[in-house]
Amino acid sequence: MxxxxxxxxxxxxxxxxxxxxxxxxxxxxxxxxxxxxxxxxxxxxxxxxxxxxxxxxxxxxxxxxxxxxxxxxxxxxxxxxxxxxxxxxxxxxxxxxxxxxxxxxxxxxxxxxxxxxxxxxxxxxxxxxxxxxxxxxxxxxxxxxxxYRMKLFNKTTLESTSSIRLRKAGKLDGKEISRQNAIFFNHSEEFECFLEEEEELNKITYMVELNERAIGKIAVSYSDDSTFISGFGILPNFRGKGYGKAALKEALRLINEKNIYEIELDVECKNNTALNLYKACGFEELSVMNYYKLQYF
The missing domain is CATH 3.40.630.30 (Gcn5-related N-acetyltransferase (GNAT))
Structure with missing residues (x-):
């Protein structure tokens, strides 16, 4: 046959x-x-x-x-x-x-x-x-x-913090966002006008401000009933002072205001500081994603 x-x-x-x-x-x-x-x-x-x-x-x-x-x-x-x-x-x-x-x-x-x-x-x-x-x-x-892919499973009561505030980024923040990406993630420090594109993606980048000075940033991508947090970082001179935790809690509060309680994020397994921060705010590990580099690149 x-x-x-x-x-x-x-x-x-x-x-x-x-x-x-x-x-x-x-x-x-x-x-x-x-x-x-x-x-x-x-x-x-x-x-x-x-x-x-x-x-x-x-x-x-x-x-x-x-x-x-x-x-x-x-x-x-x-x-x-x-x-x-x-x-x-x-x-x-x-x-x-x-x-x-x-x-x-x-x-x-x-x-x-x-x-x-x-x-x-x-x-x-x-x-x-x-x-x-x-x-x-x-x-x-x-x-x-x-x-680790981490997820916040339970609704938590979060109050607004007075130490920092989150401000929705505008076009004038583009260069600062690019500068911070270079510091946090080793991205090339090239200014790109991406905020209008973010609007189409239902993604909002917030500047983390202390006394009206940008000390970090955090991005939230919204879907119908869930969100994904990315691009989160605090500038080196402001770490270890509780500002990261305050910024994350403020982001969670803003998300909860939209009646969304399913929140996920990714964090490198070796980043114990970030891992402890997320766990302290109620996040739990879902799965592990391994990254392998190709030797000929």
Missing amino acids: SEKILNETISLKQYISEKEYKEINQLEELCCSQDKTNLKLELDYKLNIRRNSEIGLKEINEFLYYVEDILVAYLGISSFGGSNIGEINGMTHPDFRRKGLFKKIFELAMEECKKRNFNKVLLLSDGNSNSGVKFINSVCGEYDFSE
């Missing part, structure tokens, strides 16, 4: 569409349910920054593998804050593994990363994903660091 020839298609995109968002979500739910692991695909962020296809393909971020019009493998490239670092995460349908499908889109992604001259490329894998670690080892990935 002759073997059926399947119709296979690889789709390369700069941004995902609503349809592709749903397809990737469905595949993610299937994989995570079967493997008992988590993925960090940044799908909500990616959907929100999609651009009109008439602009033309400038950078490829999305790699989708279809068999008979069914999405069976996906890989995405994420790059944030002008850091020139590419983060790669993806998955393959359980019934289509060990067939080389993911390797095909991975090789295409590597070509794209080289074109974009990334200084560093990181491969992400849940700490419990044996298949993910096995693949990363096969492409010579080297362990770099790990992050």
Whole structure:
């Protein structure tokens, strides 16, 4: 009996569409349910920054593998804050593994990363994903660091603090935000007008102020009934004085005012100061995401 020839298609995109968002979500739910692991695909962020296809393909971020019009493998490239670092995460349908499908889109992604001259490329894998670690080892990935995904499970009573205040950032804060990103996250200190884009993403960056002086920042991304905290930092000269805890509590209070109590964030596992701060405010560890750097970048 002759073997059926399947119709296979690889789709390369700069941004995902609503349809592709749903397809990737469905595949993610299937994989995570079967493997008992988590993925960090940044799908909500990616959907929100999609651009009109008439602009033309400038950078490829999305790699989708279809068999008979069914999405069976996906890989995405994420790059944030002008850091020139590419983060790669993806998955393959359980019934289509060990067939080389993911390797095909991975090789295409590597070509794209080289074109974009990334200084560093990181491969992400849940700490419990044996298949993910096995693949990363096969492409010579080297362990770099790990992050906890943390979540605030219980509603807490938070009062406004008088020591610091959070002010919604405006266009004039762009250079200061870029400067702080360079200090906190080693991002290149390049000013970009991103606040209007943040509005479209339902994301708000707040400046942490002490006596009307910006001593840090914190960003909150809102969805219908949950939020994600990112980009949080206090300038070195103001650390160890309780300002970080006060800023986080004020952010939580502002979120709670919108009747939202499901709040998540990521924190590097080695950052004991931040870990203790989040735990003190009621956050608990959900999962561990390991980051591996590719040796040839």
